Each structure stands twice: as C-alpha cells, then as structure tokens.
Amino acid sequence: MEEGIVIVGGGFGGLAAAKALDRAGVPYLLLDARNHHLFQPLLYQVATGFLEAPAIAYPLRPLLRKGRFLLARVEGVDLKGRRLLLEGGEALPYRHLIVATGSRPHDLGVLGVGEHALFLKTLEDALKIRNRLLKVLEEAAWGQKSLRFVVVGGGPTGVELSGALAEFLRYVLPRDFPEIPGTEVHLLEAGPRLLPAFRPGLSAYALKALSGLGVRVALQAQVDRVEKGGVVLKDGTFFPADLVLWAVGVRGNPLPGLPQDPRGRVPTDPYLRLPDHPEVYVVGDVNGLGLPGVAPVALQQGAWAAHNLLRTLKGEAPLPFRYRDRGQLAVIGRNKAVAELGRLAFAGFPAWLLWALVHVRELIGFRNRLLVLLSWALAYFFREPGVRVLWGRP
Numbered sequence: 001m002e003e004g005i006v007i008v009g010g011g012f013g014g015l016a017a018a019k020a021l022d023r024a025g026v027p028y029l030l031l032d033a034r035n036h037h038l039f040q041p042l043l044y045q046v047a048t049g050f051l052e053a054p055a056i057a058y059p060l061r062p063l064l065r066k067g068r069f070l071l072a073r074v075e076g077v078d079l080k081g082r083r084l085l086l087e088g089g090e091a092l093p094y095r096h097l098i099v100a101t102g103s104r105p106h107d108l109g110v111l112g113v114g115e116h117a118l119f120l121k122t123l124e125d126a127l128k129i130r131n132r133l134l135k136v137l138e139e140a141a142w143g144q145k146s147l148r149f150v151v152v153g154g155g156p157t158g159v160e161l162s163g164a165l166a167e168f169l170r171y172v173l174p175r176d177f178p179e180i181p182g183t184e185v186h187l188l189e190a191g192p193r194l195l196p197a198f199r200p201g202l203s204a205y206a207l208k209a210l211s212g213l214g215v216r217v218a219l220q221a222q223v224d225r226v227e228k229g230g231v232v233l234k235d236g237t238f239f240p241a242d243l244v245l246w247a248v249g250v251r252g253n254p255l256p257g258l259p260q261d262p263r264g265r266v267p268t269d270p271y272l273r274l275p276d277h278p279e280v281y282v283v284g285d286v287n288g289l290g291l292p293g294v295a296p297v298a299l300q301q302g303a304w305a306a307h308n309l310l311r312t313l314k315g316e317a318p319l320p321f322r323y324r325d326r327g328q329l330a331v332i333g334r335n336k337a338v339a340e341l342g343r344l345a346f347a348g349f350p351a352w353l354l355w356a357l358v359h360v361r362e363l364i365g366f367r368n369r370l371l372v373l374l375s376w377a378l379a380y381f382f383r384e385p386g387v388r389v390l391w392g393r394p
C-alpha cells in the first residue's frame, strides 16, 4: 500500500518535520532504525559518566500525534519507482518523502582510526567509551601504572570531551583509584586554534580553560595514523595512548540511491528538494546546501520542508529556505563555556549557564529534563560523576 508522506529519520530534522505535520493535522509515517530520538549534544556526558543513557534518549512513538511509526532500517531509495527499500527485502511506496538520516563519523582517510580509535555518535558509542574508560582505569589501578588519553579534534565535541574527561579523572581518581600514579589528557588539533568556528578570543579562552583543567593541548598537530597503543603525527611524533577518542570529522549519511557530494551530503535546490524529484526533501546533516551540521539547522530545515510540502499540497509555491542563525555555544567544563550570539561574545559562568539552560530546554520530555538537572546538580555540588558502572563479562 502506498504511503502519502514518509519521513526517514527521527532525529532533530525528522522530528521537526513530524511536529509541523502534526500541527497541520496531516498524517504521515515516520521510519527510524531505532525506536528513540537521541539528544546527541549531551552524548559526551554519557561517555564520561555524568549522565545515564536514558536521560538523553526519548521513545519516538509517544511523540507522534498524527503520525504512525515504523521501526525499520532503510537500505535504499528507488527514486523512479518512488519506493523505499527496507532491510529484509520489503519495499515501501511513497508519494512524498522527507529524508533526515543525519551524518556518520568519518576517519578523513587517516589509517587505523576504525580499528584503534573510538567515535562518539550513538548511545552505543558513548557506552563503549565509558566502559573502555572504566576498564583501563581498573587495569591501571591493578598494575599501578599511569594512563594517557588522547582526544583528536579541537572542535566543540573534542573540547567538550577532553574537558569532561579531565573533570571525571579529577573527581574520581583520588577516591576510587588512588593506586594510579597519574593520568594525562591530550587534545590534538590540526589547525592553529581550538574551536575554529568561534572568534579567536573565545578560542584563546577555551585553550586557557582546558589547560586549567589539566588538558594538554597540542595545536598544528596533524594525525597521520592511529596504531595500537598510540597516535603518530604527520611530523613523525608518536603519542602513546591508552585510549584514543576520535572527535574530528563527520560525513553525511545519505540513503543509497540518492545523489551525494564528496562530503556525503545530498545536493538540493533552495526549497530543500532534490532538483529532479520535487517530491523528495532532504534536511539536516545530510542536506548539501553547505550549512553547518548542527541541531538548529536540522530543526529549522525539518520544519521548513514540512511547510513547503504542505504548501505544494495546497497548490501554492514552495519558499526558499532561510537559516536563522541564533549563534553558537560550546562548553568546556564546570562553569566554563563560550557563547557567540550575533555580535555578542562572552565566556565563563554566564556562557555556561546559558549553555545549560538551552540544553535543558531543548531536551525532549519532562522526565529527561528532570533526570539531567538532577544528575548535573549532583555533579555540581558533590563533584562526582554519578555513573561509574562497568558492564563486565560475567
């Protein structure tokens, strides 16, 4: 049976489209390979034990009012036949399609990343990092040896991850692992400054704040390859590491059968549609209009695509997408963040407070907001990441 409107992906973009259709009272089908929406901006806190996984995930079904949900992995699109090809061999015909399949980690062609480094993109990735972190701590405590962690990439994710890691170690080590003689957290950035998308003054603040937390930042440090036990830089320097976290590139995650550019993004017209297939909209990280891969772009494009689709259903012309850039935030650690809002730029406690408020507001569901606030309050006042459980083999 043909479906009218099908959305693939229940992330920020797909869910924004679904909400716009809900508000218009128009039915649709939402497909996702997982049954929950994931709030990726706080994944690093799950990886470092400051949050439990369920605090940043929310089931998709109760979020849909006019829509139905299908748990399914889409393996391709047959554009001519207007069919989605599902895992398991089933085909699902559609009349209108909104693709919001996001992005995936990218090794940028650096050898050894897939084998020896850990990514941060899904809940499974975050739990894997946390487990590996706790495991190397246990091993180091038993062997009474020092540990070295390397985070690659000085963008927001690398800065957040290395800052949280340093705070985790600072809180947990003296009490839980006094046998470990020392730990080091290194952050490697290929360019001349951290947070290159922010103003130079805020990059300088981030560098100082991270150094204050004990993170050793190396700028102009280009990684040539990752090996078992460490990272080799382009200049030949070997950085031994017990854990390598790869926070560098992502590329679009287009459905097979869609055109894509070298960054894995799908080129669209300004209305967010495939040029030769106006019935197909592409939004969020996978859209190829050249905007940054951040949640506000996905949220705005998802809603815009749904509105354009509704306009065309009424016989009206679609409108070209316009992005309203409200600024950007990045957190470094407790009381430390940077904020850029139009011409306004600030750092420190006010930026951190704004970051915390924005993230709690954007989280889905009262229960998740409460869980996050409680966990943050515990970490803030008692200086301890609450989640330090290792899922070992029985």
Ligand SMILES: Cc1cc2nc3c(=O)[nH]c(=O)nc-3n(C[C@H](O)[C@H](O)[C@H](O)COP(=O)(O)OP(=O)(O)OC[C@H]3O[C@@H](n4cnc5c(N)ncnc54)[C@H](O)[C@@H]3O)c2cc1C
Pocket (backbone or CB within 6 Å): 008, 009, 010, 011, 012, 013, 014, 031, 032, 033, 034, 036, 037, 038, 040, 041, 042, 043, 044, 072, 073, 074, 075, 100, 101, 102, 103, 120, 121, 156, 157, 253, 255, 283, 284, 285, 286, 293, 294, 295, 296, 298
């Ligand atoms: C660690 C990390 C930190 C981040 N921090 C920030 C931040 O602080 N601020 C910010 O603005 N942005 C941040 N981002 C980026 C932000 O999360 C993305 O820009 C945003 O999630 C993009 O939304 P989307 O809808 O395009 O994709 P996503 O939110 O990734 O959703 C894609 C959905 O599609 C589903 N899907 C994918 N392929 C298939 C398939 N074949 N079949 C079925 N379903 C499929 C997935 O399961 C997923 O639910 C961060 C990202 C990461 C990874």
